[in-house]
Amino acid sequence: MENNNQNLKFTTNINCSGCISKVRPHLDNADGVCHWDVDTTSKEKILTVASKGITAEEIVELVKKAGFKIELLNLQN
Template sequence: MNEIKFKTNINCDSCIKSVKPFLDEAVGENNWKVDTTDERKVLTVNTTEDEEEIVEAVTDAGFKIQKIEE
C-alpha cells in the first residue's frame, strides 16, 4: 500500500462525517484519516487505488483537495 497525503479544507468532525461515506467507498474504511489540528487539514490515505479516485471522492463530497508532494 502507498501512503498519499493531501491538503484539504476538511476542518471539523462534521466535515469528516460528511466525507466519510465517499472515502470509505473509494479506499475502504480505516484506510484514511484527517488531521484537523494541522493547518493544512492533512488527509492521509493508505491505498493501492489511483490518487484520482481519492480526489474525486473528496470533491464529490464538496471539499477541496490538493496532493502534497513530499
C-alpha cells in the same frame, strides 16, 4: 505480485468532525482504501489515505464529490 500499498497525503479544507462525517461514506466505500485519517489540528488539514490500489486522482475525485477542496501534497523537498 507487486505491492502497491502506499500512503498518500493531501491538503484539504476538511476542518471539523462534521466535515469528516460528510466525506466518510465516500472514502469508507471506495475500493482500494485501507484506512484514512484527517489531521484537523494541522493548518493544511492533512488527509492521509492508506492506499491499496486506489490512485491519488481517484481520491481527489471522491473528496471533491463530497464537496471539499483537496490537493495532492508534494512530499519532495
